[in-house]
């Protein structure tokens with residue numbers, strides 16, 4: 001019965017996450033990003049941040065690292081419980097699409113080399129797309145010094161303190177919020 005119950009919880013989580021995504025798809029972009037950032041309030045330094053699509057563990061609150069860019073359209077500080085300040089920046093790509101991102105010292109994402117030096121949001125750094133290693137959802141971008149070769153190894157990226165990852169706020173889910181979605185059908189509790 002425990003297995004059935006866990007399966008139900010997981011299924012309901014997926015349904016609820018899908019519902020949240022559907023609601024957000026119809027929301028204005030700025031509001032969408034704000035809603036997601038508000039949700040991150042439940043994040044402490046050690047809390048896990050998950051892929052919103054599949055629940056894969058991407059990083060912890062402690063992995064967040066502020067990398068300010070003069071190219072950000074706006075920048076604001078977000079205070080996490082316990083007083084930890086997190087920088088959220090808004091960027092626009094050449095297609096006019098806007099993204100609010102958190103920057104991380106590291107995250108468990110797949111990079112897609114070769115890196116591109118053009119249209120970078122962080123001068124001095126080239127970028128690759130960053131996707132979820134489990135479900136392949138596009139989660140953001142990985143940045144490396146633009147003086148580096150365009151193609152490097154994953155270990156070179158991960159071992160350097162000059163690299164970082166910018167993840168789109170509304171494509172993340174805090175573990176606390178995910179847990180709050182888990183519920184047991186009443187028929188199992190009687």
Ligand SMILES: [Zn+2]
Nearest residue numbers: 051054132135
């Ligand atoms: Zn995923």
